[in-house]
Amino acid sequence: MSDHQVTIGFKQRAKKVLACILLLVINNAAALTTNNSETKINKGDRLGHDMTAPIPAEEIPPAPVLNVEKALQSIHVQDGFVIENVAAEPLIQSPVDIAFDANGRIWAVEMQTYMPDLDANNEEVPQGRVVLLEDTDANGKIDKRTVILNDVVLPRTISMVKGGILYASHESLHFAEILEDNSVGIHEVVDPIYAKGGNVEHKPNAMHYSLDNWYYNAKSNRKYRVVPLNSAIPDSAEEIYRNKYWKMLLSTTENRGQWGISSDDYGRLYHNGNSSAARGEYLRPGALMNNPGLQFAVDANTLGSNHVFPIRINPGVNRAYLPNTLVAEGPNKGKLNKYTAASGNNLYRGDQFPEEFYGVSFTPEPAGNLISVRRVTQVEGKLEGTEIYPQAEILASTDERFRPVNLNTAPDGTLYIVDMYHGVIQHADYLTTYLREQYESRDLQKHNAGMGRIYRLRWAQRPLGSLPSMTSENPQKWVTHLEHPNGWWRDMARQLIVQNYLQSLVPQIKDIVKNSQSHIARINALWTLEGLDAIDIETIELALLDKHDKVKVAGIELSTRLSKNDHESLAQKLFTLHDDNYELGVNVALVAGQIDSPLALPALEQVLNLYGGKPYVYEAVINGLTGKEKEFAQYLDAKDTFNNTEFTDLLAKVGRKDIANSNVLNLSKGQQNMYKRGKALYDGKAACFGCHGQDGEGINSMGPPLVNSEWVIGNPEILAKVLLHGLMGPITVDNKKYDISMIMPGFAQSLSDQELADISTYIRNNWGNKAHPFGGNVVTKFRTQTSDRQMPYTEAELIDRSKND
Structure with missing residues (x-):
């Protein structure tokens, strides 16, 4: 519109x-x-x-365009680090994502037409670019720019693939073959609906090549894999494209993240929402999706506090006029309080920083002109984060146009920062009058075309790592890179070996599994073998007997790739691991049902007895049954050693989750029609699922659960008022506090009273909720009573928690 x-x-x-x-x-x-x-x-x-401005205009510093030298002076970094410019306009313009090829060259997508003015006029003109950036004299700075494509509509992500590049336009995923002279050969659409529909801020992106050899995306439940042309297609995937090099498979995964995605050495994914510094998943992607009768999403844990600490005031935030968006008083008055535009997270896996920074989560906040860091730790069933610099950031700028939107661990071991250098980052579809006035008062809507920078954050006292030239190496050399201390080299080596399907290298790779001193290298070698279809019983047994639990976890997952002929031999070693600790127990449960052995059900029983009630245990056992649910229920009845209603209730829902969790059959015909219309609104026009999830379980840092929520199934007056005028956190749901900085908007102006009643009927009678529907007349009543309402509600205005104390 x-x-x-x-x-x-x-x-x-x-x-x-x-x-x-x-x-x-x-x-x-x-x-x-x-x-x-x-x-x-x-x-x-x-x-x-x-929308009264919280900061008087005379107190707001100007935001002029700074040249690179002055921009560097505006950026403050923590002691020990230095920041250097790698590329700037005109060599790079409006970059939003980059990727390094096997020779360390930078491929970038430039979103040239993003917000050309404050009304986004002509933003879908095909003027976006894919460019190749090279450092021809090896001095650490880009000196050559080659435009590969110049007619892309709002390009948003780029990734390397055998034969060329994968990139996404405003709607589609494309393959471009790159010839020896850097010209384009084959140029075809891989997936026409990769990013179809929705707003430019809320479309899939990332195409992150992860440890399991699949490409994962943010803001998407689609994953992709490149396999040889003659490969068999697993039941869980479908072929969507092929060229002379490979064919592309598509499968489903959990819907996760908003902008940017990264992974750790164990293949666990890290991402964010607008208002979260970073979120990490304890289990591997798709771990709880193997049982088609009942699937679960792996909860993404917020890593540490969502507070940020800018070094300039930030009035140029879309809803800075709302309470708690900016710091209200004191020396930090006017500075952004919490994340509001978190972008491309990076789990640093380089080797140029000091060792204590390995595995640290870096997240940019372009609205606050900063980058924040969290140290990641694993506890039982959860990932946690701790701020490395309390009350400060590793990097922050006084330049309002500094817009870090993506981060990459680089071949030289440093962290590369993609700075869009754009005065305007809020899209017109969400732009408030307040922010328009902020932009115009400092001319932030001007001088954006043709601007952009790439920076390098490095440790001052260490040299840069050497640059790769993998395409000129013997592939046997690639195998040695599987042990490289820099994760970028390991990932690229695995990708080259797997996508070129070099099965001749299998003996050399198996030697790493046997003899490498690095558990990370052993894991990487295992997944390289998986990509070559070269997993065998001897290799898995080595992994299951490894001295490091993370290698054992990889071995447990990869045991599912073995032939059934190996299952009995495998079971003797696999079904003893769960006794060692919780992590191994959960992972054994995840695969037990796929192993054809009489030891599987006793192993699942033992996992329940040892770890029942701990995170993911019941879900993992359900996931591991896959077709053996009735057999297992009978087994438990006969043994009579485990009896837990939470687990047995889950077991009873397998194959009938929708029916078991929906109260729709108990509604009248008219109410059922309201339910159906409400579902369509929830999934479509109102887009409630974007914050509360398709399953109503909520999404970390975005929206609390609707399941068993007193806000949903309680007093109709409360729900009607929230739907009409919105809600600001923190709030408590089912005795759990949710301090979510995102604000739920009201629908008073966009949806009718009947539509709001339809939505309420759906959410009050789905996911196990059972509450009497109310009609549009009830909404009309409260719309009239609250016609002068000017702000979203707070919990204190609607629910008196003191009565429950």
């Missing part, structure tokens, strides 16, 4: 009427509280919001 621009003369009644009509058309737009004689209507405006 194009942006409406309406000028209202307050003394002209006819124009007032026209404005009111337009307000009903524009999604969530509203009459604004302002002292100006004219009002600009913007798509991000909300009914009744008082």
